[in-house]
Amino acid sequence: MASISGSTIWRWLHTDAIRPWFHRSWLFPRDPDFATKAGRILDLYERVWDGQPLGAGDFVISADEKTSIQARRRCHPTRPPAPATMMKVEHEYERAGAWAYLAALDVHQARLFGRCESTTGIAPFDRLVKQVMTTPRYRDARRVFWIVDNGSSHRGARAVHRLQQQYPNLILVQGPIHASWLNQIEIYFSIVQRKALTPNDFDSLAAVEHRLLAFQRHYETLARPFEWTFTRRDLARLLTKLSLPESKSIAA
Secondary structure: OOOOOHHHHHHHHHOOOOOOOOOOOOOOOOOOOHHHHHHHHHHHHOOEEOOEEOOOOEEEEEEEEEEEEEEEEEOOOOEOOEOOEOOEOOOOEEEEEEEEEEEEEEOOOOEEEEEEEOOOOHHHHHHHHHHHHOOHHHHOOOEEEEEEOOOHHHOHHHHHHHHHHHOOOEEEEEOOOOOHHHOOHHHHHHHHHHHOOOOOOOOOHHHHHHHHHHHHHHHHHHOOOOOOOOOHHHHHHHHHHOOOHHHHHOOO
């Protein structure tokens, strides 16, 4: 009787069309207005609002908070890299506090604004908005569109009313639930995580703040607008693939 080795069976299974033992977690787009809300954001990235092109006096801001950025004080000094030797970072550390990093990106101008706060919330977010909206470019603008997610500090009609009372030219554009990937500031946060916060080896919160704001200033001198390629057409294909009825409401 012929025998088949375990490695051969595994190779056959690995190349099979259906591999039920492989899986990944994901968040299904459950927002009933997903298509409408996402479409408005994608239009803004293409400098369109309500079917009309934006003018020179219109700006688009993408904003969010990166929470719980810890200062991890290593229990033994980090050893710097040397020829043929990588950096060595002590595994054990002491916690020296944490910041929330709030940032706003002008998606078409690649301008950045950011600040460190001890916590998130309405007051810290409003300070970020003030930091941007008191700058002459945005204070005197015709319209400033703020793209945000569903965080508690900028969620719902109350947030819209609160911010427009303070800044009549501000238009808050809230994305659908579970769609932070539509917010371009998340791309910048991923860059910050890789290039400014890894490895996490900081003696104090002051050192974390200095690193974040210094990197922000440096990045802005080199930055170009992100080459965003995901459009309404791509969204329609995605929602059709997921068999969502909302896909029928997306304009061609």
